[in-house]
Amino acid sequence: MKGVWILKILLLILSMSLFVFAESLIQPLEPVKNIDLQKAKLGKLLFFDPILSQDETINCASCHRSEYGWADNKTVSVGVYNRKGIINSPTVVNAVYNFKQFWNGRADTLQEQAKGPIHTAFEMDMDNKTLEERLNKSSLYPEYFKAVYKKEKIVFNDIIDAIAEYEKTLTTKDSKFDLFLKGKETLTYEEERGYRVFRTYGCITCHNGKNIGGNSFQKIGIVISYDDCYGDRYEITKREFDKCVYKVPSLRNISKTAPYFHDGSAKTLQDAIKVMAYHNLGFKPRQDDVESLEAFLKTFDADLREER
Secondary structure, eight states: OHHHHHHHHHHHHHHHHHHHHGGGTBOOOOOOOOOOHHHHHHHHHHHTOGGGSTTSOOOHHHHSBGGGTTBOSSSSOBOGGGOBOSSOOOOOTTGGGOSSBSTTOOBSSHHHHHHHHHHOTTTTOOOHHHHHHHHHHSSSHHHHHHHHHOOSSOOHHHHHHHHHHHHTTOOBOOOHHHHHHTTSOOOOHHHHHHHHHHHHTTGGGTSOBTTTSSSOEEESOSSSOOSOOOSSTHHHHOOGGGTTEEEOOOOTTGGGSOSBSTTOOBOSHHHHHHHHIIIIISSOOOHHHHHHHHHHHGGGOOOBOOOO
């Protein structure tokens, strides 16, 4: 118990210091540069085409749905032949700003990430050769790929490259909070109070940077252990230290991407706030703080940028 209280005191000191410097810890999003629009348009066709899946029923958008913030409203997504996944689907919006991809960060790039669902048995369950054969025989794709990649045959790596280029376009415009940081918008009393709670609780310790997350790995259950950890960094590194460690999710458009966490156990944003406070701070937050935090988190909502 003594160790827990020492940790709580250290967290309090850290959160108070971060309160002072919070303005510099979160930066507005800047548009992604050097997008090849021809590639991106091809990638968009592929992203929405079930030809990528073995039974031709599933596409990338099946698990990354625009009406749910380009995530999924299910605890786990459903793949080919109605096979259920094993982990909650994160949003693909603003993924280009993440330092790693997937909950456990096993992919370094969008290209590596795009390969995962195509090969996974409970998602698309496809192999490279079959996919290449399908696209080369299609009435649509050979000419598109030839125009973009200047090759006579479609190859797997070009398929992945095009999808990743499209995903680079899935970024958000300025949110209300971005405009606030730029001095072009003011927060309501409730939003401003939520911002203070966000800093005081130390949420900003992990949720910072351009994507307000997505730039570090952190443990869920720092103070009070979290029982249901799977698909974590430990499965990659086999280090005890990495048990229950995940890539910190972005908070941009967070109000649209329920359910939350790797296990989809938090059904609402308020549930997620309470879970994080309990397991990572060691207390049950006041309801008025939860409501203020929710109001503040919604200031990160924004529509997609127009394709350039």
